[in-house]
Amino acid sequence: MTAPRLSALVVARNEEARLPDCLASCAFADEVVVVLDRSTDRSAAIARERGAQVVEGAWELEGARRNTGLDACSGDWVLEVDADERVSPDLAAAVRATIATSSHAWHQVPVDNYVGERLVRYGWAGSFGTTSVPRLSRKGAKRWRAQRVHPGLDWTGQEGPRITQGALIHLVDRDVSDMLRRLDKYSSAKAADLLASGDIGTLAGNLRRFVSRAFKSYVSRKGYREGAMGVLLAFCTGAFPLLSHLKARIEPERHGR
Template sequence: MSPRISALVVARNEEQRLPACLASLAPADEVVVVLDRSTDRSAELARAAGARVVEGGWELEGDRRNVGIEACAGEWILEVDADERVPAGLWPLLRAAIADTPHGAFPVRIDNYVGETLVLHGWGGSFGTTSKDILFRKGAKRWMMQRVHPALEWTGSKGPLIGAVGIRHELDRDISDMLKRLDRYSSAKAADLLAAGDIGTLPDNVRRFFSRFLKCYISRDGYKGGAWGFLVSLCAGLFPLLAHLKARLEPERHRPRGAP
């Protein structure tokens, strides 16, 4: 018997995007939806789609994702976001990868869209990625306690990229939406810096801006994407610099409760 796959979605107030995501997860053996402080119709829509719903309130992203992992009953978990769609052609590749493997996880290709534009190049620097380790054995992955892009703790080896078909990631609706995401990410990162009691220095973060921009634009082929590649590389570079500036100049707005 082939291993069971639990599809896991962690979301907050995603009634607009959740139905399409859940429809793409129909081939999974079960679907678990964790809703963090949601006040819209997400729970109703998830239950109507046959998903098991876990509701609660968690300040840290790692906490709510770990709750979702524990709620899954399958031997393997496919962890996706509400703005991601799993194409039908990817499911046979996922099941083939886990059929008889010593590995504990597999990276899966991610196709990032801004509106209807597929942007292939320049992603990185915690602002976007072209692959994620989202297919894993239960017990192989644990999220750490940061607010944005938490670190991961792994058990077991990772297999090769599942890349013949990619997950459709409807990352941003347009450029304005991309800039709003940059604002959200940098605010959450500022809170993490303040909670840790170390916001870094301005010179270090200016250097980080240039190094991240150049890495995304050159090493990650952002230049091949024309103006789109330049834009996403620029945002990747700005992310840590903006977080530092928010923590430095507006600590009262971003300091979490209990932080020094």
């Protein structure tokens, strides 16, 4: 019986500094597909030098960009890896073992999140970070929805057991300022999604979400175990939907697309 073929999919924009290490960690796959959105640096050359198939274009929506990558993959299974992530050797082995025997359509993959040199295990919640992502899927089982930031997913088939060996090593933020810049960037994109949907929610509702999400991050997800970093994560997790709403409400002319 022929072993299932695995495609590694990397979607990026101007990531020449981080792309080499990312691609090196994906070398265990049968093919690597790199989708570059409006990149103006050496990302395309770097990907081609390492034998990857490169798809270049311009997409306003993250969902459309990622779906283009899924369509370009020819493997039986697809592992999605962001440019700021690395596939650990243990995860690579676990992915190979999983697709060799799985009868399911998709599997969750564990994530180790780093802020600078620090591994932050607790406090990730909501749309600001997670310790598990549905990144391993059969070809055709997964479609991203038409949204700019953290698009939703539509699935065909059943979820399989979560992979527990190894992790995607996620270099999520360089420092505190980088984390706050990410909050600003993500909330601007989410504000555009809210305006496009015609429903930006209410101030009262988003104030409640601020409290509930911050509580989930700090208490339910044990962010308190990270000390001051846990407080920062709780703030950002709660602030994301509230700041998105405020941008859409106060500056619709700036964030409407």
